[in-house]
Amino acid sequence: MATKISYTLISSLETHAVRHAVLRAGKPISSFIFDGDDTPTTIHIGGFYKNKLIAVVSLFKQKNEAISSTNAYQLRGMAVLEKYQGQGHGRKIIAVAETILEKKNVFIVWMNARESAIPFYINSGYSKFGPIFDIPDVGLHYVMYKKLNS
Numbered sequence: 363m364a365t366k367i368s369y370t371l372i373s374s375l376e377t378h379a380v381r382h383a384v385l386r387a388g389k390p391i392s393s394f395i396f397d398g399d400d401t402p403t404t405i406h407i408g409g410f411y412k413n414k415l416i417a418v419v420s421l422f423k424q425k426n427e428a429i430s431s432t433n434a435y436q437l438r439g440m441a442v443l444e445k446y447q448g449q450g451h452g453r454k455i456i457a458v459a460e461t462i463l464e465k466k467n468v469f470i471v472w473m474n475a476r477e478s479a480i481p482f483y484i485n486s487g488y489s490k491f492g493p494i495f496d497i498p499d500v501g502l503h504y505v506m507y508k509k510l511n512s
């Protein structure tokens with residue numbers, strides 16, 4: 363039987379444990395606090411299984427000048443606890459995020475996607491934009507994006 367996950371808005375603080383474990387293991391707290399985490403337009407979503415937070419994603423009102431859009435959000439801190447990966451929770455939390463952004467009339471959602479996560483984002487309808495680039499201490503990334511409300 364499929365694992366039942368409920369999705370809800372959470373605080374930036376609540377994202378920390380999952381961000382740390384999945385995205386910044388062994389790194390200091392400053393590495394998983396992002397600029398803009400507590401800006402009022404920023405949205406944090408959590409997926410809970412039996413009251414345990416197992417998946418997080420954060421959405422920042424942020425243009426990417428190269429893609430250019432008046433109403434754009436950047437998706438950051440996308441993470442599913444290792445034990446729960448590969449079970450559709452990543453796909454679902456992105457879908458929840460897109461529904462929230464569509465209601466806010468957002469036209470572009472974009473992210474700096476880790477090379478290893480590219481197939482996952484392609485699977486959710488995202489396209490690569492521009493060349494591969496390095497984020498120091500994190501690794502190789504592509505900008506990826508998807509048009510909403512089209």
Ligand SMILES: CC(C)(COP(=O)(O)OP(=O)(O)OC[C@H]1O[C@@H](n2cnc3c(N)ncnc32)[C@H](O)[C@@H]1OP(=O)(O)O)[C@@H](O)C(=O)NCCC(=O)NCCS
Pocket residue numbers: 384385440441442443446447448449450451452453454474475476478479481482483485
């Ligand atoms: C990337 C991540 C968020 C994906 O979440 P997930 O719950 O594991 O992915 P899902 O189970 O929802 O996968 C959705 C689809 O993408 C595919 N997919 C997921 N990860 C993949 C990978 N690394 N390579 C190829 N396909 C992948 C799945 O096979 C599935 O396709 P299907 O429905 O056709 O079988 C999660 O694995 C994770 O937290 N990884 C480590 C952190 C990370 O890389 N975050 C992204 C930073 S940019």
